[in-house]
Amino acid sequence: MTDPVRVRHLDFHYQDGSPVLRDLSLTVPAGSLFGLLGPNGAGKTTLLMLITGLLPVQTGAVEVLGVPIRGHHPAVLSRIALVPQEYAFYPQLTALENLRFFVRLCPGNGTEAERIDEAVRLTGLQNHLHRQARHFSGGLKRRLNLAIGLLNRPQLLILDEPTVGIDPQSRHFILEAIRELNRQGMAILYTSHYMEEVEQICDTVAILDHGEILLQGPLQSLLKEQRRLRIRLREPLPAAAGARLRAWGLEVDGSVIAGQIPPHVTLPAVLEALREAGVEPDALEYGRQTLESLFFQLTHTELREV
Amino acid sequence: MLGAIVRKELLLVRRDIHALMVLFVMPMAFILIMSLSLQETLGDEEVNRPRIGWVAADGNAAWPFAGLPGFERVDFPDRQALFAAMAHDDLLAGLVLQGRSEGLAIHYAATTPKPLRRLLRMTVIQTLMAARLGVDATADPDALPLPLPVTEHEAAGEAAPQPSAVQQSVPAWLIFSMFFVVIPIATTFLQERQQGTLQRLRSLPVPANAFLLGKLVPYLLINQVQAVLMFVVGIWLVPAVGGEGLQLPARGGWWLVPVTLAVSLAAISFALLVATVVRTTEQATTVGGISNLLLGALGGIMVPTYVMPAAMRDVARLSPMNWGLEAYLDILLRGAEWQSILPAVGKLLLLALGLFLLAGYRYRNATRFN
Numbered sequence: 001m002t003d004p005v006r007v008r009h010l011d012f013h014y015q016d017g018s019p020v021l022r023d024l025s026l027t028v029p030a031g032s033l034f035g036l037l038g039p040n041g042a043g044k045t046t047l048l049m050l051i052t053g054l055l056p057v058q059t060g061a062v063e064v065l066g067v068p069i070r071g072h073h074p075a076v077l078s079r080i081a082l083v084p085q086e087y088a089f090y091p092q093l094t095a096l097e098n099l100r101f102f103v104r105l106c107p108g109n110g111t112e113a114e115r116i117d118e119a120v121r122l123t124g125l126q127n128h129l130h131r132q133a134r135h136f137s138g139g140l141k142r143r144l145n146l147a148i149g150l151l152n153r154p155q156l157l158i159l160d161e162p163t164v165g166i167d168p169q170s171r172h173f174i175l176e177a178i179r180e181l182n183r184q185g186m187a188i189l190y191t192s193h194y195m196e197e198v199e200q201i202c203d204t205v206a207i208l209d210h211g212e213i214l215l216q217g218p219l220q221s222l223l224k225e226q227r228r229l230r231i232r233l234r235e236p237l238p239a240a241a242g243a244r245l246r247a248w249g250l251e252v253d254g255s256v257i258a259g260q261i262p263p264h265v266t267l268p269a270v271l272e273a274l275r276e277a278g279v280e281p282d283a284l285e286y287g288r289q290t291l292e293s294l295f296f297q298l299t300h301t302e303l304r305e306v
Numbered sequence: 307m308l309g310a311i312v313r314k315e316l317l318l319v320r321r322d323i324h325a326l327m328v329l330f331v332m333p334m335a336f337i338l339i340m341s342l343s344l345q346e347t348l349g350d351e352e353v354n355r356p357r358i359g360w361v362a363a364d365g366n367a368a369w370p371f372a373g374l375p376g377f378e379r380v381d382f383p384d385r386q387a388l389f390a391a392m393a394h395d396d397l398l399a400g401l402v403l404q405g406r407s408e409g410l411a412i413h414y415a416a417t418t419p420k421p422l423r424r425l426l427r428m429t430v431i432q433t434l435m436a437a438r439l440g441v442d443a444t445a446d447p448d449a450l451p452l453p454l455p456v457t458e459h460e461a462a463g464e465a466a467p468q469p470s471a472v473q474q475s476v477p478a479w480l481i482f483s484m485f486f487v488v489i490p491i492a493t494t495f496l497q498e499r500q501q502g503t504l505q506r507l508r509s510l511p512v513p514a515n516a517f518l519l520g521k522l523v524p525y526l527l528i529n530q531v532q533a534v535l536m537f538v539v540g541i542w543l544v545p546a547v548g549g550e551g552l553q554l555p556a557r558g559g560w561w562l563v564p565v566t567l568a569v570s571l572a573a574i575s576f577a578l579l580v581a582t583v584v585r586t587t588e589q590a591t592t593v594g595g596i597s598n599l600l601l602g603a604l605g606g607i608m609v610p611t612y613v614m615p616a617a618m619r620d621v622a623r624l625s626p627m628n629w630g631l632e633a634y635l636d637i638l639l640r641g642a643e644w645q646s647i648l649p650a651v652g653k654l655l656l657l658a659l660g661l662f663l664l665a666g667y668r669y670r671n672a673t674r675f676n
Contacts, residue, residue, distance in 0.1 A: 052509040072670070074511035082509040086502025105510045148506070 001030040002066040004080075004156040004187040005051055010060035012046055012211075020046045021211040024060070028156075028189055028204070033182040035202030035219070036191045037291075039299050043211040044191050048158055051189070052082045065155055078107050083149035085161040087141045091134035095125055095144050098133060099151065106152035119150040122177050139170025146174060150181070157181065158189045163197060175201050195292040205291070207298050214298045223288050228297075229270065230285040231257040241277030245270070255282075260297075327596060356422065359388045359400035374429060389413070396616055399426055409455030410434075416460060419468060419613060423458075430456060468612055469639055472552045476540035477634030478607045481627050483536070484529045484570055485601065488577035488594035491525060495581035496590055504672075514670040518662065522574050529570035533562075555641045562637055565647055568654035569630035575661035576626075582668035601625045606632075629653050 005028035012021040020043045028034040038044045049055040050062055056071040063069065067076050089098040099119065103112045110118075120126055123143040128136065133144055142162060149157060159178065163171045179201055182188050192198050198205060199219065206216035215222060233255040237245070242252045248270070250259040261267060267286055274281065289297075355378040380397065382388040388400040392415050400413040412430065414423050434454060498504040507517060540552030554562075577594070584590045602608055605625030614622060622628045633650035636642035 049505075054505065054508050072508075072514075074513070077509060077511040080509075082506060084502035084505045086500075086505075088502035088506040090503065091501070102506075102510075105507070105512050107511065 003030055003063075004028050004065055005034075005189060006061075006063040007047070007051070008061045008063075010047075010050065010057070010062065012043075012050060012055070012058050019211055021050075024208075024211065024213055026206055026213055026216060028187060031182075031185060031187055032204045033178070033188045033202050034190060035198035035205040036189060036208060037193075037195070037198060037205060037295060038191075038208035042208045042299075044208055045160065047208070048082065048160060048189075048191070052080065052158065053077065078152060079154060080156040080158065081106075081149040081152055081154035082158045083145055083160065083162055085164060087133075087145055089133055089144060089148055092132060094130050094132055095136075095147075096129040098144065099129075099147060102148045103151045108152035108154075110153065115151050115153060118153070119147040122150060122180065123147040124173060124177075137167075137170075139166040139173070142166050142170060142174055143177075146177065154186065156187045156189065160191050161193065162190070163192065163194065171197070195290070195295055199291040207295060209299045215294075219291070223291065223294065227260060227287060228285075228289045228293060229257070229259060229261050229267065231270075231274070231281050232283045233257070233274070233279045234282045235279055237274075237279055238277050241273060241279070244273055327592060356398040356426075357396060358426070359391060359397045361385055361388050361400065361402045374433060376429060377426065398422060401430070409457060412456065412458045414458065414460060416468060427456070427458065469610070469635055470550055472540050472544050472550050473635065473638050474610050476536050476552050477631055477638065478610075480533055480536040480566075481569055481573075481605075481630045481634075482598065482602050482607050483532055485573040485576065485598045485627065486594075487525045487529065487573055488580050488598065489591055491521060491574065491577035492581040492584060492590035492594055493587050495521070495578075496584065496587050508672075515666050518578055518666055518669060521578060522571075522662070525574045525577070526567070526570050529573065530566065533566045533570075537562075552638070555637060558637055558641050558643055561642065561644055561647055562634065564644075564651055565630060565633045565637065568633075568651040568658070569626075571658035572626050572630075572654045572661070575658040575665065578665035579661045579668070582665050582672070601627045604628070626654060626657055 005026070007024060007026040010021050010024040011019065013019045024043075024047070026047075036044055036047070046055065050057060051064055051069070053069050053072045053076070057069065061068060064073075064076050065079055067073065069076060090101070093101065096116075099116045100112070103116055106115075108115055120129065123146050125140070125143055125147055128140055128144075133141065136144065142164075146159075146162060149159075162178070163174055166174075175197065178188060178190070182201075190198065190202060202219055204217065205219045205222065207214045229250065236255045237252055237257070245252050245257055248265050249262050250257055250270075257270075261270060271281070355376060357380050358374060358377045359382050360379050361382050361384060377398070380391075382391060382400075385400075385402055388397075388402070391397055392400055392413070397415055398418050399415060402411045402413065404411060410430065412427065414426075418426075434456075495504075498507070537552065537554075541554070542551070545551035576597075580590065580594050580597075584593055602625075604622055605627030606614070606622050607627055611619050611622045611628065611631075629650040633642075633647040636646050636650075640646070
């Protein structure tokens, strides 16, 4: 089965010459619900625009559904859908008028009425079809935004921050709908700043920063591999012991030790080193990372000025 | 606190190039255009008197019109020289003294407004009366070939009659209003960009030109409705409130349709280009509004070209609004057929095509979608 998205050695810079993507390679596996994470300005939106042909490929290769893409490609665009972060519809029109307008621009299997019905059912818009979209709540707007993206029954659905600014109930509904679509076989490329959301629904993730992929792979494996240790000591660690722990890649800050234990070192070995240094742990956390801690570990916590 | 607010406002204005254009460039441009256009109509008569050609066919060149009050006399050796000059110069009229029996002929230039014609005729008669009564000391009553019949004619070789108020107003303001589609087109386009709809539309299998054509067609229809309404107002509403009604030509009236379509296509293509260039609604309204006002002022919409000096008439021909206006006037006043309007329609269509292609290029190559 063809991977829906394959990106190889992609470089991209805007007219002012500043690089946005650098030698970026990424694969969205067939049938996956793929989370693309990155701080503001990391290059996520540019990558999505290159995948959808909104920007021309400068260097490298982008394949979508097995077809090389270098710009606007109608045959591919008819099989994928982009749901932008903004409410990308006409607020002056009713939900049904919006759906009827967009369905005519999106060729797809089935009649227009069937495709509208299906999108409405999946997004639970049945009772709101005849209201102007400008009167919708944030949650309804998000659902209409998603419904429009489903009108061509895409093989690949690209969701750019689809749950920004909505209440928990609407978020839950949308996440369930996305999961259901994925269960039906639709590949989904999902960007979000909500780590717990990505951790909840995505099976594969990539973390992008400064135009480079820092990490990608199946989410559970990544979290399992990247076990994190955090020990708070009763008193500061002596310098000699600190140097030993730092050599294992751990961060030592006074009486706090944090980081990942390398594969050749075990937790008992760390504790033995502390015992030899004559210090006792006051608290210890060890185990699977959360996606958020992994994200901060890779991208660091300083503010991004973009 | 007040100082901080004032400083903030000044900073905002200083950094808003469009506001600065509205506040400074537009009024300066208008002063320039209007001053040059109206200098002969509203000018100081001592400094800038209308010029009248003079030919004494019987050789009696010394006769009393040397001092025709309010007008500047320019002598010509014969009628041919006078008419040739009237075809190209700013002469308001030519006076030809043909002799005692034939009398005095006033040949008006086609572009001479009716009020000035009446003024000239009255001045000629007053001058004759003054000479006859001996009021004018410089005239020799015995030498006067009086009584002298005065006849009025359109100047030979001049084809263009002067439009009436309604003939000028209907096409002029129709063109102006058609070009104002720039505001709704640009603001809708910007809303689509700001709402992400443009990004979504671009990610659909819809060619850029189809998207732009989809915007062009409805506004083409809207422009046609505008045209029908404006002509209805000119034909029926203006006379209903006591004005002179617009008369459609007995034949050739259908040529108004291609002219209207050509003006509309040029206006919409211009609007599409503006829409793809500007970034905010404020920019759209400013750029669209100012460019329309300037094109209108230059193109004879606000000030009819026939009251402009020759140099400004040449400048007016650069405005596409003037191309459309002259084509309308050709049909309404001169009963023109397609051969006459073809150059103007052709220029408008070429302009429309160029602007549309440019808008398409900018739309296809846009890298920012919000």
